[in-house]
Amino acid sequence: MSNKDRVIISGGGPVGLICALALARKGVPVTVFERFDSLKDDPRAATTHPATLELLNELGLEQEIREAGLVAPVFQFWDRISGELIAEFDHALLADETRFPYVVQCEQFKTASIALAHLRKEPNAEVFFEHEVVNISPNDDGVAVTVRSPEGETTHHARYLIGADGGRSTVRKAAGIAFEGFTFPEKFLVLTTPFDFQAHRGYSYRTYFADPEEWCNCFKVAADGPPGLWRTVFPADPDASEKDLFDEAAVQARLQKFFPKEGDYEVVHRNLYHVHQRVAKTFRLGRILLAGDSAHVNNPIGGMGLNGGIQDAANLAEKLAEVFLGRAPDSLLDLYDLQRRTVTTDFVQSQSIQNKKRLEAKEPEVRAQNFAELKGQAADPTKAKAFLMRSSMLDAQRRAAAKAAE
Structure with a gap:
């Protein structure tokens, strides 16, 4: 770790590890510092879109991730009030656009674990758990990074520092980079059950329910299965306590309201x-770069957060390797900022906000219009394909590539 001629990555989640793997494979020495003592069994992100699968395939990870997860070619929109299936979209329409016309439901800790196993085999890569980046000091030829571990604080030097350390990123805060946007008033409540919604209700592995009072996402993950688990996501009163929201009677009432059945749910x-x-x-601020949640966060409806982070990682690794190895000027990193920030602001943020608005619309005329649009898109193969190009993030990836040409 004494050699400063390397890249340091703060954060050993899927984004940091995949970025490290891509850099190491290109011949760039890299060190990852992760504050936790191991990979965390994080119950959040699981959806991996076709655009991201293409990038993971380039690293030789797609098959392992697919085998660790569930292939989900279809997703659905339902109206909870009427119980009507509004629209169903099949990624098979993208077969002429991508080798991966499906989504893979693979929990992010599994993706991180797979990436870590490959990274361990790279001779110019190292990963340190229980090592938290607590301060940074940029200079003319690199960045000094202060790291706290069980042995105390130490200082390490790198030519470049990547912050992949989450929404509360120490790197971003220490660099003084503003995190612009807003926080939704409601909280998101996740209830996980082994109840098989596909077998008993006919729901696809990714299903969205519109409701003017309490929308829901319902999706399946492999977990330790088969048979796997189903996660249901609801908006929750911001003033309600965790104790009240987690209360068994309240949990059962919420699930029964959406999915009535005999007997209680196992949660x-x-x-x-x-x-x-x-x-x-x-x-990008000089030799400091951000990727993943440290650079952008959004609501999970549509599953675009982790995908955007992995896409950041692949884009950044490609450019940083060229700069680090002397094959491109440092200004190439400005293109990373342009491409990924443009995609994030113009596509991921707007699309994820729109996804939420579609589910929570209250006015009957707005709900009717939303449903009519979804039905029309699903019924027309050309419109359905265009919808899928956006939802799969293939359009966003191609837009980013077009920025290079511009």
Whole structure:
């Protein structure tokens, strides 16, 4: 770790590890510092879109991730009030656009674990758990990074520092980069159950329910299965306590309201979190770069957060390797900022906000218009394909590539 001629990455989640793997494969020495003592069994992001699968395939990870997860070619929109299936979209329409005309439902800790196993095999890569980046000091030829571990604080030097350390990023805050946007007033409540919604209700592995009072996302993950688990996501009163929201009677009432059945649901996991829509003012400040949640966060409807982070990682690694190895000028990193920040602000943020508005619309005429649009798109193969190009993030990836040509 004494050699400063390397890249340091703060954060050993899927974004940091995939970025490290891509850099190491290109011949760039890299060190990852992760504050936790191991990979966390994070119950959040699981959806991996076709655009991201293409990038993971380039690293030789797609098959392992697919085998660790569930292939989900279809997703659905339902109206909870009427119980009507509004629209169903099949990624098979993208078969002429991508080798991966499906979504893979693979929990992010599994993706991180797979990436870590590959990274361990790279001779110019190292990963240190229980090592938290607590301060940074940029200079003319690199960045001094202060790291706290069980042995105390130490200082390390790198030519470049990547902050992949989450929405509360120490790197972003220490660099003084603003995190612009807002926080939704409601919290998101996640209730996980082994109840098989596909077998008993006919729901696809990714299903969205519109409701003017309490929308819901319902999706399946492999977990330790088969048979797997189903996660249901609801908006929750911001003033309600976690104790009240997690109360068994309240949990059962919420699930029964949406999915009535005889007997109680087995609920194996409860989670509650705040949701933000924020983007860093810049993804690049000199030798400091941001990727993943440290650069942008959004609501999870549509599954675009982790995908955007992995896409950041691949884009950044490609450019940083060229700069680090002397094959391109340092200004190439400005293109990373332009491409990824443009995609994030113009596509991911707007699309994820629109996804939420579609589910929570209250006015009957707005709901009717939303449903008519979805039905029309699903019924027309050309319109359905265009819808899928956006939802799969293939359009966003191609837009980013077009920025290079511009």
